[in-house]
Amino acid sequence: MTKKSRIAIIGGGLTGLTAAYRLSRCGYEVHLFEADSRPGGMIAGEKMPSGYLDDIYHHLFTSDHYLLELLQELGLTENLLWTTANNALLSGQRLYSFASALDLLRFRPLPFLQRLRTGLSVLRAERLKDWSALEGELASEWIIKNCGRESWQTLWSPLLSSKFGRDATEISAVWIWNKFKLRGGSRERGQEKLGYITGGFQLVADRLKAGIVAEQGVVNLNSQVTAIFVSTEPNQGRYGIKVAGKNYEHFFAQVICATAAEPFLALANDILPDDDYKARLVASKHKANLCLIVCYEQQFSPWYWTTICDELPFVVVVEQDKISSLPECGHPVYFSRYLDVEDELWHMSDSTIRDQFLTAAVSAFPGTAGNKVLTAKLIRTRYAQPVIERHYSRKMPDMKTPLPGLWLAGMAQIYPEDRGLNYAVRLAEELAAAVIGADDD
Ligand SMILES: Cc1cc2nc3c(=O)[nH]c(=O)nc-3n(C[C@H](O)[C@H](O)[C@H](O)COP(=O)(O)OP(=O)(O)OC[C@H]3O[C@@H](n4cnc5c(N)ncnc54)[C@H](O)[C@@H]3O)c2cc1C
Numbered sequence: 001m002t003k004k005s006r007i008a009i010i011g012g013g014l015t016g017l018t019a020a021y022r023l024s025r026c027g028y029e030v031h032l033f034e035a036d037s038r039p040g041g042m043i044a045g046e047k048m049p050s051g052y053l054d055d056i057y058h059h060l061f062t063s064d065h066y067l068l069e070l071l072q073e074l075g076l077t078e079n080l081l082w083t084t085a086n087n088a089l090l091s092g093q094r095l096y097s098f099a100s101a102l103d104l105l106r107f108r109p110l111p112f113l114q115r116l117r118t119g120l121s122v123l124r125a126e127r128l129k130d131w132s133a134l135e136g137e138l139a140s141e142w143i144i145k146n147c148g149r150e151s152w153q154t155l156w157s158p159l160l161s162s163k164f165g166r167d168a169t170e171i172s173a174v175w176i177w178n179k180f181k182l183r184g185g186s187r188e189r190g191q192e193k194l195g196y197i198t199g200g201f202q203l204v205a206d207r208l209k210a211g212i213v214a215e216q217g218v219v220n221l222n223s224q225v226t227a228i229f230v231s232t233e234p235n236q237g238r239y240g241i242k243v244a245g246k247n248y249e250h251f252f253a254q255v256i257c258a259t260a261a262e263p264f265l266a267l268a269n270d271i272l273p274d275d276d277y278k279a280r281l282v283a284s285k286h287k288a289n290l291c292l293i294v295c296y297e298q299q300f301s302p303w304y305w306t307t308i309c310d311e312l313p314f315v316v317v318v319e320q321d322k323i324s325s326l327p328e329c330g331h332p333v334y335f336s337r338y339l340d341v342e343d344e345l346w347h348m349s350d351s352t353i354r355d356q357f358l359t360a361a362v363s364a365f366p367g368t369a370g371n372k373v374l375t376a377k378l379i380r381t382r383y384a385q386p387v388i389e390r391h392y393s394r395k396m397p398d399m400k401t402p403l404p405g406l407w408l409a410g411m412a413q414i415y416p417e418d419r420g421l422n423y424a425v426r427l428a429e430e431l432a433a434a435v436i437g438a439d440d441d
Contacts, residue, residue, distance in 0.1 A: 004028045005253035005439055008241055010225045010267070013041025014421055015409050016258030017208040018070065018428035019435075024215035026436060031250060032212065033243060035224040040205030042381060043421070050326050052200025055379045056291050057318040057334040060195030061182060064422035066429065071197070074207040079199055083323050085192035088303040090310055090364060091154065098307065100191055110155070114148035118155070121146040125180035131416045134173040135391050142173035159307065162315030163338050164287060167387045174416050175388040182418070194304075196323045201421075228255055228268045228406070238405050241267075254405035254435055258428075260286050260383035261397050264408050273402055280397040284412050287338045288346060289384035290314075292357045295330040297372040301365055312360045313337060313345070313353075330374045335361060338385055350378040386412040386419060399431055405438060407431060 004027045009020045012034030024030040038044045045052030060067060062082075071077055089098040089107075097103045104119050105112075124146075134142065139160060143152045156176070160168040197203055209219050224244040231240050237251030257264040261284035265272070272278050292314070304322035308315050314335040321331045335357045339346055345353065354376050362369050389395065392415055399413050409431045411419035 006031065006237055006250065007435065008033065008239070008250075008252040008255045009258060010228075010241070010256065011041065011258035011410075012036070012039040012205070012209075012219065012221070013258060014043055014204070014208075014424040015428045015431075016041075016256070017205055017212070018425050019256055019258060019409065019431050020217060020219075021208045021211045022429060022432035023435060024212045024217035026432070028435075028439075030212060030215075030217035031252070032217065032219045033223040033225050033241070034219070034221050037222050038202070038205070039209045039219060039221065040202050042384075043201035043205055045200040045202035046377075047202075048326050048328055050328060051198070052202035053293070053326060053329050053332060054200050054202070054320070055293070056289075056381065057320060057336070058196075058201050058421065059323065060197075060421065062193050062195070063182070064195070064420075066425040067422040070425050071204070074204065074211070076197060076203060076207060079197045079203065081196045081198050081324055082193055083196070083304075085194045086302065086304040086322055087192065088301075088306045089155075090306055090308045090312075091158075093310060093364075095301075095303075095306070110150055111148070114151045118147040118151045122180045125177050128177065128181075131174050131177060132393075134177055135393060137173035138169070138390065139171045139173050139176040140169065142176060155309065158309040159315075162308070163385060164387060165338065165340055165343070167285065167287075167389070170387070170389045172388050172390045172392055174392065175418060178416060178418050182420075194323065198324050225267060228257070228271065230271050254407065254438065256407045256409060256431060256435065258409050260284070260386075260410045261408065261412055262286070262383070264410070268401075268403075268406065271403065271406075275402060277397060277402050280395060281408075283395060284397060285387040286383040286412070287385040287387065288341050289379075289381040290337045290339065290345070290353060291379045291381070292335045292354055292376060293332055293379065294335065294358070294361075294376045295332050295374040296368075297330055297374055299331050300333045300368055300371065308364070310364070312364055313356050314360065317361075317364075333361075341382065346380075353378055383411070386414075388415070388418070392416075399427070400434065407435065 006029040009016045009032040012032055020030045020032045042056050045054040087099040089096045101119050105115050143156045225241050226244050227242040229240050231251045237253050239252050239255045261281040265281045300319050306317040314337045316336045318334040399409050409427050414423040417423050
């Protein structure tokens with residue numbers, strides 16, 4: 001195969017890595033730049049003797065076809081482990097099992113009719129194909145109409161607030177419809193099925209990196225890109241990039257920025273025209289995430305996933321060893337919280353946040369008071385969740401920017417589905433096809 005043009009990919013998360021893998025296998029000369037010392041972005045993990053301990057909890061759904069195909073291609077199908085989810089909900093300081101339709105029907109804090117209406121809405125969400133009618137509707141309106149006011153107040157309003165904070169009241173019905181659809185669709189005999197990669201999700205990133213290198217692609221780690229500029233020698237390539245602390249002199253026919261809109265704008269502000277596209281980049285909003293991973297000596301609770309509807313500093317508790325664990329890590333539990341970077345909590349020190357979370361963990365799960373903490377580590381993710389407001393299709397910055405050969409592909413380009421691993425792979429596949437198309441023009 002003859003070598004095709006040279007492409008730069010900024011960001012080595014699942015989106016950037018998959019796009020780089022696909023393009024390098026199609027004969028392109030790919031140069032990937034990742035700021036971190038590990039490939040993977042949010043799927044990165046810490047190396048342990050028997051595998052990786054994920055920085056952030058992740059699981060797959062049975063409907064994740066793009067991701068499942070990629071795992072097969074990477075030879076990771078044997079690592080796939082499917083389990084029945086063991087979910088709970090903390091509401092009014094009481095824990096309720098919340099894994100099946102029967103659990104919903106038994107959920108006493110809601111009037112019976114509203115439990116029934118909520119269950120029927122999940123079933124209806126799976127069948128709804130035309131989501132465009134929901135674009136102008138708020139999630140709150142949609143839920144109150146379909147499930148009932150108390151269902152909104154008791155179940156869904158705390159969930160939306162915990163994910164979107166001050167933007168919760170602006171979230172589109174499309175976002176919540178997708179959540180209903182996704183959770184309802186990953187079921188077998190009424191129970192939710194979740195998948196995990198034994199050995200850690202970092203393995204996916206490592207295999208992608210190895211695949212890129214095998215095609216003579218270059219994966220530059222510890223390489224923070226600080227600017228994208230238009231080349232003065234177009235015959236060398238249209239764009240150049242600057243890398244922090246490095247004298248980098250390659251030029252590229254096309255550049256893909258596989259990050260959120262805000263960091264992309266910081267890199268390309270000087271070369272992008274002041275038009276509607278730039279305005280969309282400026283308006284694009286993301287929530288951050290704090291994820292405390294605590295390795296306990298003993299098991300923490302009987303649940304894999306506990307959704308917190310009460311006022312606590314975290315909103316989800318995920319116990320990794322209910323799916324798969326590493327013997328040297330004790331019993332890892334993730335305490336997760338979404339927030340704005342303007343929030344006071346984001347600016348507190350890691351140790352203050354850790355102490356707050358650990359104290360709240362004992363108050364919410366009193367039986368854990370004597371459970372020894374072996375290790376605790378805080379992971380901060382600045383761009384964790386795009387804010388999906390009404391008519392998002394009109395606000396979303398497109399993957400194709402106004403400049404030829406300059407592309408943006410991050411979580412904010414995923415719609416109408418919510419961001420997730422499966423859609424990161426789909427976006428990367430679409431992006432690779434568009435880049436190839438542009439090269440052929
Ligand atoms: C708490 C949490 C839990 C989640 N759980 C699930 C789950 O269970 N299932 C699921 O499907 N999805 C889940 N997700 C979503 C999933 O992690 C993301 O959709 C996916 O990882 C996004 O990948 P990405 O490549 O688009 O972004 P990222 O992983 O953020 O990758 C972007 C990369 O770009 C790099 N970068 C940024 N700027 C520069 C620069 N200037 N120069 C060089 N590099 C740069 C960053 O270092 C980063 O590595 C979860 C997300 C969070 C926050």
